[in-house]
């Protein structure tokens with residue numbers, strides 16, 4: 001974007017300073033002041049986001065798997081790529097993989113459930129690549145993998161209860177060890193389940209890869225510093241990896257997958273903005289309301305009010321709901337959720353936390369809906385600014401970006417998600433990480449036939 005208007009002429013002392021001009025950040029369109037002598041094209045917030053991304057990619061020399069590439073704001077779709085190509089079969093021997101999901105929700109989830117969506121897509125993609133996959137999960141889970149339901153039921157109302165997680169993980173470990181004793185050892189246990197499996201990962205005979213799904217907040221910093229060396233560690237964004245505690249080795253950075261083909265392309269656009277997620281203050285539903293008010297656009301809010309979020313919802317959200325311009329539709333799932341995404345003009349992501357990934361951003365892209373996100377955490381990596389969305393620094397910039405979002409092409413949003421987050425691509429990255437830790441298959445020993453019984457030495 002070019003800077004509009006000529007700098008005004010000055011006299012006296014001020015003439016010594018380079019003249020300033022009003023312009024806009026080339027990425028998020030925030031109004032900014034520029035000195036004629038400098039060539040800064042990004043606002044402070046976008047530049048800080050870029051620095052964080054650059055730092056993250058330099059920070060970990062041991063990172064073996066890098067999927068993200070810094071994106072240019074001007075993007076030309078590579079038409080030679082065939083994103084619809086069938087999954088490539090795995091190059092090496094098929095692996096025997098145990099995927100450990102959290103105990104709380106069935107796989108795939110019907111409504112809320114970011115980790116559960118990831119595990120579902122990964123399980124199917126690994127099977128499509130020819131691996132032997134067992135999913136250890138809440139009963140009722142269904143994927144293309146063999147499923148072992150460990151507990152009697154799922155526990156959507158007790159997310160985080162350690163008594164449930166411990167029971168689930170202990171049974172998973174028992175299953176893995178029983179298989180080894182029965183001569184069917186797993187090559188790798190890929191853990192998505194939370195804390196306990198990692199804390200005990202050095203007590204099991206199978207190599208463990210643990211995906212970090214949350215932010216490295218204060219508790220997590222302490223936890224990973226103490227237990228992070230017990231398994232291989234995968235992060236889901238460079239921003240997340242960059243915030244790990246000192247001394248914790250990250251072995252792979254693999255983003256979360258999205259199956260773009262599972263999202264409808266025939267839903268007409270409505271004029272509403274969408275905010276969807278859990279009602280935690282850092283996810284910014286209250287800021288989305290202010291932006292909608294500021295722009296005069298309708299806003300639909302969707303998501304569960306989880307235990308502990310009732311007060312925030314009652315004080316910051318509920319008083320603004322009017323059933324029309326600001327509307328709350330509860331927790332959504334299935335086709336209704338997809339239509340909500342696809343019919344929206346934009347997804348608002350006014351986050352003020354180090355978002356580790358943000359499944360809703362890639363879901364919006366898959367639905368052909370651009371994302372307007374604060375440049376926090378993974379957002380500068382996930383959103384291709386100028387192609388699948390806009391990155392902004394504050395609410396005022398977000399309100400301005402809402403007026404520009406129609407310039408983005410829904411087909412490009414989908415293409416961006418397909419090129420960078422396809423399940424097969426993600427599964428191939430995880431496969432590399434599995435092969436790096438899997439015990440090599442024992443070489444078949446040449447069979448030596450004894451000449452006669454007398455040569456057989458008793459043990």
Ligand code: UDP
Nearest residue numbers: 111112113114277302303331332358359360
């Ligand atoms: N979600 C849903 N229904 C809702 C609200 C959220 O299915 O009413 C899903 C959403 O589509 C996404 C996941 O829950 O797949 C939230 O994942 P995200 O990574 O965005 O957030 P977090 O894991 O931090 O809650």
